Amino acid sequence: MSHFEHYSEENYLKMLYKLGSKDVKKVNNTALSKALELNPATVLEMVRKLKEKKLVVIAADKSIQLTDKGKKKALLIIRKHRLWEVFLVEKLQFKWNEVHMLAEQLEHIESDDMVDRLEAFLGHPDFDPHGDPIPDKNGKIKINQSTPLASCPAGKTVKVISFAETNDAFLDYLEKLNIKPGIKIKLTDIHEYDHSLSVIIQKKSVQLSEKAARNILVEPA
Amino acid sequence: MSHFEHYSEENYLKMLYKLGSKDVKKVNNTALSKALELNPATVLEMVRKLKEKKLVVIAADKSIQLTDKGKKKALLIIRKHRLWEVFLVEKLQFKWNEVHMLAEQLEHIESDDMVDRLEAFLGHPDFDPHGDPIPDKNGKIKINQSTPLASCPAGKTVKVISFAETNDAFLDYLEKLNIKPGIKIKLTDIHEYDHSLSVIIQKKSVQLSEKAARNILVEPA
DNA sequence: TTATTTTATTTGGTAGACCAAATTTTATTG
DNA sequence: CAATAAAATTTGGTCTACCAAATAAAATAA
Numbered sequence: 001m002s003h004f005e006h007y008s009e010e011n012y013l014k015m016l017y018k019l020g021s022k023d024v025k026k027v028n029n030t031a032l033s034k035a036l037e038l039n040p041a042t043v044l045e046m047v048r049k050l051k052e053k054k055l056v057v058i059a060a061d062k063s064i065q066l067t068d069k070g071k072k073k074a075l076l077i078i079r080k081h082r083l084w085e086v087f088l089v090e091k092l093q094f095k096w097n098e099v100h101m102l103a104e105q106l107e108h109i110e111s112d113d114m115v116d117r118l119e120a121f122l123g124h125p126d127f128d129p130h131g132d133p134i135p136d137k138n139g140k141i142k143i144n145q146s147t148p149l150a151s152c153p154a155g156k157t158v159k160v161i162s163f164a165e166t167n168d169a170f171l172d173y174l175e176k177l178n179i180k181p182g183i184k185i186k187l188t189d190i191h192e193y194d195h196s197l198s199v200i201i202q203k204k205s206v207q208l209s210e211k212a213a214r215n216i217l218v219e220p221a
Numbered sequence: 222m223s224h225f226e227h228y229s230e231e232n233y234l235k236m237l238y239k240l241g242s243k244d245v246k247k248v249n250n251t252a253l254s255k256a257l258e259l260n261p262a263t264v265l266e267m268v269r270k271l272k273e274k275k276l277v278v279i280a281a282d283k284s285i286q287l288t289d290k291g292k293k294k295a296l297l298i299i300r301k302h303r304l305w306e307v308f309l310v311e312k313l314q315f316k317w318n319e320v321h322m323l324a325e326q327l328e329h330i331e332s333d334d335m336v337d338r339l340e341a342f343l344g345h346p347d348f349d350p351h352g353d354p355i356p357d358k359n360g361k362i363k364i365n366q367s368t369p370l371a372s373c374p375a376g377k378t379v380k381v382i383s384f385a386e387t388n389d390a391f392l393d394y395l396e397k398l399n400i401k402p403g404i405k406i407k408l409t410d411i412h413e414y415d416h417s418l419s420v421i422i423q424k425k426s427v428q429l430s431e432k433a434a435r436n437i438l439v440e441p442a
Numbered sequence: 443t444t445a446t447t448t449t450a451t452t453t454g455g456t457a458g459a460c461c462a463a464a465t466t467t468t469a470t471t472g
Numbered sequence: 473c474a475a476t477a478a479a480a481t482t483t484g485g486t487c488t489a490c491c492a493a494a495t496a497a498a499a500t501a502a
Contacts, residue, residue: 092338117313
């Protein structure tokens with residue numbers, strides 16, 4: 001039967017979207033292979049199929065770019081992923097850093113109707129538990145103008161919006177410090193020496209590395 | 222990646238369970254092939270794999286039978302399927318006859334933790350929207366010999382066991398009348414005209430519609 | 443610009459889950 | 473029991489999504 005014909009394709013599209021929006025440098029076959037942890041030959045093969053389906057175009061410099069059609073498809077997968085994450089956290093009481101893997105599975109369930117109903121059931125959330133925006137049913141995203149905590153001036157109090165990294169180590173770290181979307185952080189000091197920060201989170205003083213601060217996205221409180 | 226290696230296997234197990242519990246006649250390769258709408262050669266191949274994994278045994282007459290291990294695995298898939306059906310109907314407002322295909326997809330999501338949380342979120346339902354029992358986390362089905370209140374004779378006192386419906390409206394209704402599992406109901410009268418019932422619940426006399434009485438499952442007190 | 447490195451592509455293979463058609467085995471039945 | 477029907481099994485394929493290793497092409501560096 002191969003009920004999950006679309007599974008791989010969806011992963012490629014999602015990764016292309018992710019790479020395309022994060023990195024400035026072009027996404028070539030090597031980059032995509034590494035990101036997906038797949039053999040370049042495998043990726044080349046699939047990219048050709050995506051090209052056939054008009055989901056990507058191969059630029060003159062061989063970089064792989066999503067077409068509007070491909071981008072929309074990617075955004076609708078991301079929509080499903082993020083809505084399921086909200087469900088898992090809000091309704092099934094998972095910790096917000098535990099849900100990624102599960103949402104990876106749920107995002108491939110196909111039913112536009114179900115996704116719309118899920119959205120309504122959850123009360124049309126705008127952001128997932130990590131603070132990432134949830135595209136609407138047409139694949140449109142509300143763009144927030146958050147900035148990395150690392151580029152805020154000392155003395156400022158900010159509100160955590162989302163995170164630029166999603167690996168478990170980072171999410172566990174945030175969990176320990178009780179840093180999550182919505183929480184207020186007062187940036188008390190920036191240390192010239194190593195660019196680490198002293199901040200106050202819920203009345204407790206904490207040290208953050210520059211690396212961490214670059215991946216915590218905030219807005220003026 | 223082949224994230225869904227288990228997908229086919231699960232379908233075979235589920236179908237074997239279904240055929241085994243429904244039909245009295247033996248389940249042979251031909252029967253299974255027809256039920257799954259697959260070529261006998263394909264089915265034979267998979268059945269051998271299931272045998273390798275000790276999930277089935279092939280009897281002397283070539284009939285395919287689930288082992289305890291296989292049966293448990295099948296029941297846990299059925300558990301997931303039915304819990305998701307409850308979710309789709311109760312929470313996402315699908316009609317009971319629209320949910321089967323979706324649940325077929327959702328049942329293959331793997332996470333015991335999620336299933337248990339889902340069960341708790343749904344309020345530990347005993348039956349799915351079709352009235353089929355939901356196995357517990359060990360694959361055990363409560364084989365209660367409960368009958369609908371509607372089919373009890375007048376004058377009898379019975380104990381409420383479970384409900385064949387779990388939608389909010391029905392549950393609210395039950396809540397108002399203080400009808401819950403364990404409670405005693407005395408059936409004082411059955412009205413020929415509309416098949417409604419007069420019952421006594423905690424010393425108070427109440428009228429129940431036939432519809433409600435069909436969905437209240439009871440045992441002799 | 444030639445050598446070297448990196449990237450893209452081709453070639454030949456694998457495993458899982460499927461199929462049609464041929465063949466063998468088992469049952470049924472005249 | 474022999475003929476026939478049915479069921480089981482074998483054989484030789486397909487398609488998808490993978491891989492490793494070889495080769496070609498492009499980019500970079502000396």
